[in-house]
Amino acid sequence: MRGKRSHALKRKPSSAGPTASQAEAQLRVLHALALMRREGLSLSAATTRARGARRTTLKYGREALRKRAGRYRVLPTDRYEAWMQFPTEKGAVALPIRGARARGRLSRFWAAVDRYLTTGDASRLRPFRGRAIHIGGVRYPFLTDLTTLDRLANAGEVSFESLYETTA
Numbered sequence: 001m002r003g004k005r006s007h008a009l010k011r012k013p014s015s016a017g018p019t020a021s022q023a024e025a026q027l028r029v030l031h032a033l034a035l036m037r038r039e040g041l042s043l044s045a046a047t048t049r050a051r052g053a054r055r056t057t058l059k060y061g062r063e064a065l066r067k068r069a070g071r072y073r074v075l076p077t078d079r080y081e082a083w084m085q086f087p088t089e090k091g092a093v094a095l096p097i098r099g100a101r102a103r104g105r106l107s108r109f110w111a112a113v114d115r116y117l118t119t120g121d122a123s124r125l126r127p128f129r130g131r132a133i134h135i136g137g138v139r140y141p142f143l144t145d146l147t148t149l150d151r152l153a154n155a156g157e158v159s160f161e162s163l164y165e166t167t168a
Contacts, residue, residue: 028052036074
């Protein structure tokens with residue numbers, strides 16, 4: 001007899017990003033889960049707002065969902081991996097970020113960078129000084145040097161259109 005089939009998000013090896021269709025489906029599922037966490041939406045309402053399908057969210061997001069009293073509830077965190085942009089001194093690189101908390105931390109960092117670049121207010125970057133994300137045994141420090149951030153922004157390396165990598 002075959003083992004239980006896993007519906008976790010399909011991932012490629014760390015050296016390659018997801019295909020375009022995988023990345024789009026992943027974004028819709030992650031967005032729906034985030035809406036359920038942040039706004040307390042039902043599964044159907046969250047997938048509608050994320051422009052996805054309930055069936056797809058159930059298929060790929062099953063590990064982050066629990067059914068209680070006939071209603072799906074989202075767990076406080078998950079272990080899904082999403083390829084996200086991470087700024088380094090040489091420019092932005094795509095890294096596989098695993099877990100809702102790590103994705104949220106990186107999103108808060110990008111919001112602090114955006115705040116600094118648009119208003120000059122660097123106060124939201126302070127909590128990230130000396131901190132880093134560890135991926136595959138490699139330490140990636142958060143870039144909080146204002147001169148370097150200005151240089152990257154002027155070179156067009158800092159883009160806020162999408163933090164998630166959507167192409168292979």
